[in-house]
Amino acid sequence: MKIKDWILERFPIDYNRIVEVTEKAFIKEPIPLHYKKWFFATGGAPLILIMFQIITGIFLMFYYVPSTEMAYESVRHITEEVRFGFWIRGIHKWGSNLLVISLLLHMTRVFFTRAYRRPRELNWIIGLMLLGLSLGLSLTGYSLIQNQVSYWATTIGTNSMGAIPLIGDSLLTFLRGGEEVTGNTLTRFFTFHVTLLPPLLILLIVVHIFILRLHGMAELEGRESEGTYAFYPEHFFKVVIMTFFILAVLSTLSVILPPGIGEPADPSVTPSIIKPEWYFFLVYIALKIMPMNIGMSVLMMLGVVMVFWPFIDEFFVKKMPKVRLHYFVGTIAILTFLVITLWEILV
Numbered sequence: 001m002k003i004k005d006w007i008l009e010r011f012p013i014d015y016n017r018i019v020e021v022t023e024k025a026f027i028k029e030p031i032p033l034h035y036k037k038w039f040f041a042t043g044g045a046p047l048i049l050i051m052f053q054i055i056t057g058i059f060l061m062f063y064y065v066p067s068t069e070m071a072y073e074s075v076r077h078i079t080e081e082v083r084f085g086f087w088i089r090g091i092h093k094w095g096s097n098l099l100v101i102s103l104l105l106h107m108t109r110v111f112f113t114r115a116y117r118r119p120r121e122l123n124w125i126i127g128l129m130l131l132g133l134s135l136g137l138s139l140t141g142y143s144l145i146q147n148q149v150s151y152w153a154t155t156i157g158t159n160s161m162g163a164i165p166l167i168g169d170s171l172l173t174f175l176r177g178g179e180e181v182t183g184n185t186l187t188r189f190f191t192f193h194v195t196l197l198p199p200l201l202i203l204l205i206v207v208h209i210f211i212l213r214l215h216g217m218a219e220l221e222g223r224e225s226e227g228t229y230a231f232y233p234e235h236f237f238k239v240v241i242m243t244f245f246i247l248a249v250l251s252t253l254s255v256i257l258p259p260g261i262g263e264p265a266d267p268s269v270t271p272s273i274i275k276p277e278w279y280f281f282l283v284y285i286a287l288k289i290m291p292m293n294i295g296m297s298v299l300m301m302l303g304v305v306m307v308f309w310p311f312i313d314e315f316f317v318k319k320m321p322k323v324r325l326h327y328f329v330g331t332i333a334i335l336t337f338l339v340i341t342l343w344e345i346l347v
């Protein structure tokens with residue numbers, strides 16, 4: 001008896017139906033020809049990076065100890081003593097940075113091609129949730145090292161969340177597990193980082209890709225379809241090549257610029273400058289130049305505009321069909337982000 005028949009006798013599923021569905025949904029999935037250009041297929045990169053984050057995260061958990069006494073020491077042990085520990089940690093750390101970059105590129109491509117237009121508005125909103133979850137994972141992961149920078153960044157980060165109108169105070173206490181940043185905060189951030197956010201992220205990615213498959217990938221606006229090609233083998237092998245390429249980039253970065261461990265956290269010594277990771281610089285500056293509660297309200301309004309952007313844009317397209325509002329808004333948003341981020345990095 002063949003192995004396949006042996007398994008099917010014990011696990012009696014309709015095998016042919018599963019093959020049929022898989023072929024339709026993945027192997028023969030028709031992809032518009034313009035996706036052969038790399039820039040259009042940027043959504044694959046976050047997918048690959050998240051896979052690396054999960055694998056390296058599991059390896060890090062073998063050694064990481066989530067307690068205020070042991071966390072810093074366990075990260076030092078991983079980095080300096082565990083075989084290939086620096087490499088696994090380097091991939092995880094650089095991976096989180098590349099994940100944000102790849103998400104911004106993916107959003108840029110979706111935004112400038114108006115791929116969020118009807119009927120894909122919901123996938124845009126789910127995409128924003130994926131961005132929020134990814135940033136949440138970065139924020140909670142950063143706090144786990146328990147060095148000076150991470151301790152104080154957690155203090156400032158949770159402080160600014162306390163300035164969110166109406167729910168701020170309760171949110172701050174909930175995130176910190178009390179009024180102050182203590183061992184409770186570390187336990188909570190560890191729980192978010194490891195057990196809550198990753199399954200949510202995976203679930204939403206599945207929904208994101210499911211919706212994408214239901215609609216098929218968006219054709220270029222205002223142009224006749226140039227035809228399609230099947231997902232397998234060309235697109236599939238591009239994803240494989242991209243996976244190895246990303247692994248090579250992450251490994252090179254981990255060797256050339258390995259993440260350090262800094263000084264252990266000291267709640268009694270406030271560093272002169274506390275800066276968050278580069279992708280929060282926009283938030284950091286907004287809260288620096290405005291009173292915190294006003295800054296937070298402005299940021300939340302921006303968030304609301306982003307969520308409803310496909311509908312706002314549609315409204316203006318109907319009113320002023322000749323004006324390409326999304327080009328204008330997209331360019332301003334990218335320039336503001338780049339100028340503020342580079343300014344904070346370089347100055």
Ligand code: HEM
Nearest residue numbers: 040041042043044046047115116124127128130131217218
């Ligand atoms: C973990 C994060 C994400 C993953 C893994 C992901 C994955 C993908 C993939 C593989 C595609 C197919 C087309 C392509 O490769 O570009 C896609 C399309 C799309 N994504 Fe994402 N995405 C993520 C986050 C986002 C974000 C942050 C947004 C926007 C806020 C977004 C909005 C969209 C939209 C609207 C489409 C449909 C585009 C079309 O049909 O041409 N996604 N996503």
